[in-house]
Amino acid sequence: VQLQASGGGLVQSGGSLRLSCTVSGIRLANWAIGWFRQAPGKEREGVSCIRNVSGQKYYTESVKGRFTISRDNAKNTVYLQMNDLQPEDTAVYYCAARAVFHLNWYRDDVYDYWGQGTLVTVSS
DSSP, rough: OOEEEOOEEEEEETOOOOEEEESSSSOOGSEEEEEEEEESSSSOOEEEEEEEETTEEEOOOOGGGTTEEEGGGTEEEEEEEEEEEEEGEEEEEEEEEEESSOOTTGGGGOEEEEOOOOEEEEEE
16 A cells, blocks of 8 residues: 655745645545644644545644545545645645544544655745
C-alpha cells in the first residue's frame, strides 16, 4: 500500500491550495482516509477524514468552513481543498489510510498507512 501526497506550496494569506492523496494497492472506496498536519515544534494533528463507503466527512474545528475533503474513487485519490489559508495553517500535511473508519479519526495512531507529506507555507 502506498500513499502519495502532493499539492503543497507557498501561498499568501487568504489564498487557496488543493492537496491530493493518491493511493495504490488498495481500493479507495473501502478505506477511510485522513489528512493530518504537523507544524514546526508542534504535534501532528488530525485535520479531516472521509469515511469509507458512506463518504461522511469530518473536520477539526479550526478548518471547518474553509477546508473541504473529497474523494474520486475512479482516480484512487482524495483531495483536500483549502481556502482562506492563514499563517497558522503552515505545516507539513500528511494523508493516512485506515481499513475501517474509527471514531477517533483525528488520532494518528489509528491509521495503518501514511504518505510522505507535502509542505504548505502560508505567508502573512
